[in-house]
Amino acid sequence: MRTQALLLGLSLSLCAWAQQTYQGQPTDDVWVYDNAFNAGFTAILRAWGDGQNAVDPNNPAYPGSNFSYSLAKWSLQGIPAGRQYQVLQAQITVVHTQPPGYTRELGEQFPLEARDLSSADFSEATWSYSAPNNPYPGNTILGESLMTNYRTDAPFAIPIPLEVESFEPYFNAAINQNGGALGIAFVSRMNPANQAGQTFYRFYSRNDGGGRGPVLQVVYRVAGDVNGDGCADDADLLQTLFAFGQTGANLPADLNGDGVVDDADLLEVLFNFGNGC
Ligand SMILES: [Ca+2]
Ligand SMILES: [Ca+2]
Ligand SMILES: [Ca+2]
Numbered sequence: 655m656r657t658q659a660l661l662l663g664l665s666l667s668l669c670a671w672a673q674q675t676y677q678g679q680p681t682d683d684v685w686v687y688d689n690a691f692n693a694g695f696t697a698i699l700r701a702w703g704d705g706q707n708a709v710d711p712n713n714p715a716y717p718g719s720n721f722s723y724s725l726a727k728w729s730l731q732g733i734p735a736g737r738q739y740q741v742l743q744a745q746i747t748v749v750h751t752q753p754p755g756y757t758r759e760l761g762e763q764f765p766l767e768a769r770d771l772s773s774a775d776f777s778e779a780t781w782s783y784s785a786p787n788n789p790y791p792g793n794t795i796l797g798e799s800l801m802t803n804y805r806t807d808a809p810f811a812i813p814i815p816l817e818v819e820s821f822e823p824y825f826n827a828a829i830n831q832n833g834g835a836l837g838i839a840f841v842s843r844m845n846p847a848n849q850a851g852q853t854f855y856r857f858y859s860r861n862d863g864g865g866r867g868p869v870l871q872v873v874y875r876v877a878g879d880v881n882g883d884g885c886a887d888d889a890d891l892l893q894t895l896f897a898f899g900q901t902g903a904n905l906p907a908d909l910n911g912d913g914v915v916d917d918a919d920l921l922e923v924l925f926n927f928g929n930g931c
């Protein structure tokens with residue numbers, strides 16, 4: 655009887671999707687440029703560099719005129735703190751204005767980079783270029799743009815897939831150490847000076863009336879949690895053991911997503927045992 659109940663519970667929980675999706679626009683974003691900072695909630699964000707660097711190597715917090723950055727932050731407050739998350743997939747999508755001032759080839763050569771931000775403590779409404787502690791782009795390139803949708807006759811979406819290895823700890827730090835605030839810097843090495851001053855990234859901010867601002871999408875789950883109850887415990891261990899050797903797509907116990915339930919997945923549960931409980 656007890657075994658039957660256990661098996662019933664397992665089969666039910668096999669149907670539950672343990673992974674969740676966050677999708678949203680920034681709660682704030684700002685374009686930073688010393689000569690032309692627009693404090694009026696600009697609907698356009700911009701990024702360029704000097705051909706060699708995306709960030710001013712001398713003072714990343716106060717870029718010289720060779721550099722322009724855009725900063726954005728998202729609120730992940732809806733995701734409970736106090737546990738570690740596994741990121742399965744993450745991407746930022748921005749919408750470029752029409753027409754782009756660069757060729758597809760230049761876009762591929764000098765991608766738009768999403769980097770970590772030194773702090774998410776900023777607001778466009780109170781931004782001051784000369785403030786002593788402005789946040790600035792870090793050195794971690796979380797992702798680079800793809801020019802798959804490039805076109806000149808209409809605005810186009812630029813996907814920036816984020817590297818799971820670097821984004822996952824950043825995502826967890828935002829949730830567990832930063833009150834849910836996740837800051838992203840948009841930078842690029844693309845040099846407008848070489849092409850009559852028009853060659854740079856121009857994409858819509860969250861203030862765009864058409865709702866075309868940046869979108870962050872993250873597919874995640876509580877690390878080691880196979881059955882999706884928010885806690886990695888003996889039930890997850892048991893479920894992994896029962897599924898041991900199974901192969902196929904989207905198996906709940908295939909925590910690392912390599913298409914087979916094996917000792918690597920078992921270790922994932924063990925390493926995270928107690929997480930979220
Ligand atoms: Ca803004
Ligand atoms: Ca669980
Ligand atoms: Ca696996």
